[in-house]
């Protein structure tokens with residue numbers, strides 16, 4: 001990224017925190033003015049205080065320096081307080097932005113990389129970006145302001161020596177520019193390696209049981225060790241160039257500082273400078289050189305922030321399912337009463353693999369539809385298209401005569417309650433999951449449902465903590481909670497993917513009773529279970545990418 005473009009993007013990013021930055025800048029100006037007086041007072045301590053032999057004057061001058069130092073330090077303290085607040089707020093805001101954006105991303109990104117990797121990548125970039133509001137950056141800015149103050153002070157002592165000292169700037173910038181390119185490269189490498197580690201971690205977080213079952217401890221630890229070793233190699237190279245830049249910078253400064261004695265001596269012998277002048281000058285020359293070092297350090301900060309900024313921008317450029325501004329032109333589903341779907345010539349492919357071809361069928365209110373087909377025939381994909389997890393590619397699906405993409409997405413999804421093959425229950429209690437943390441109301445009918453009888457036997461009934469990924473309850477119990485959570489919602493359409501896979505015979509019977517009494521306008525089931533197929537009034541079979549429709553289970557059986 002060209003530096004100018006990067007700087008302007010960084011400025012616009014920081015503009016959201018202009019109040020903090022304004023406050024910090026005002027304090028910096030105050031510190032600058034205070035600092036500018038210190039070398040002048042120091043000169044006076046020697047020339048007017050020590051040389052005059054007047055303890056009163058000397059004491060007053062010393063007290064003034066002490067007071068000024070304390071006041072500027074207090075201002076620095078408050079400035080640090082603002083900086084810590086700014087940094088914490090920046091990170092919090094951006095982390096929320098990362099989560100919000102990640103959850104709203106199109107399903108393709110989530111299926112390809114996994115949510116854990118996406119979020120970790122973005123947060124890693126963010127942590128690097130937070131250098132912008134961190135201590136190092138703030139110190140650098142303080143130092144730039146200090147530089148101005150000290151510069152004015154030193155010029156007043158001796159402009160020739162000050163001018164000489166300024167040649168440190170191009171020398172340091174030259175070194176920083178040369179080494180900054182390497183820093184940028186290794187920062188990029190580190191970020192890319194870290195991306196790979198996040199993908200690997202995403203996998204391992206979901207595979208603890210498999211690792212135990214297949215005894216993969218050593219393999220996985222070796223893999224991790226290798227990945228971390230690669231990252232460490234990149235970090236070592238990165239750090240080497242940062243440290244090298246710092247050390248070379250210090251050498252340059254030492255060279256110039258020591259040359260001051262020679263030049264200062266010549267000026268004193270020529271009567272152009274007092275002893276107090278050279279003492280104050282050399283003391284405060286370090287105050288000038290320090291900011292110059294920090295200015296050179298800015299280059300190093302930007303070399304690290306630049307690649308992180310690119311990575312974060314890449315993340316932000318991932319497409320969301322529906323943008324806020326797109327909502328305005330869409331129809332809300334909140335007032336939709338009837339739900340009639342028509343599927344016309346729907347075709348769908350994954351990359352260049354055609355999966356569904358010219359499907360046509362209707363789903364009307366009152367329909368109880370079963371979708372059947374071999375493994376991999378595209379049943380779940382078809383549901384995902386209905387749920388708008390995948391965009392329509394060819395053909396269309398209409399709801400009440402309007403293409404489904406014309407409806408505002410989140411209210412459209414509220415029409416559906418979906419129970420996936422392996423539903424996810426959140427950490428929390430049974431009740432939390434049934435009510436979705438207060439979103440659904442639990443009616444007496446639901447609480448009395450036989451499928452929830454098992455809750456009585458849990459240690460704390462509805463208040464039982466079900467653990468991570470519902471690990472404290474059985475697979476069948478998990479399915480039952482997922483079903484009741486779906487029934488408790490105000491949705492109009494119920495979708496169930498292999499709903500009875502985890503049920504025992506009795507639960508299967510109770511489940512069918514629930515379905516028969518269910519008041520949802522449409523029920524769609526993916527199943528091969530004959531009892532469930534008998535429940536359906538319409539059976540849709542996907543075979544060789546196409547659709548065959550049967551009115552009843554009998555018709556479907558006869559076609560076998």
Ligand SMILES: Nc1ncnc2c1ncn2[C@@H]1O[C@H](COP(=O)(O)OP(=O)(O)OP(=O)(O)O)[C@@H](O)[C@H]1O
Nearest residue numbers: 111350351355373374375376377378379380381382
């Ligand atoms: N995100 C994806 N990218 C590429 N191919 C995919 C993706 N999702 C699914 N597929 C492929 O599409 C095919 C259909 O998958 P789908 O899950 O719809 O089948 P299904 O009929 O529900 O199968 P099952 O009965 O086994 O659940 C599969 O062969 C799968 O490999």
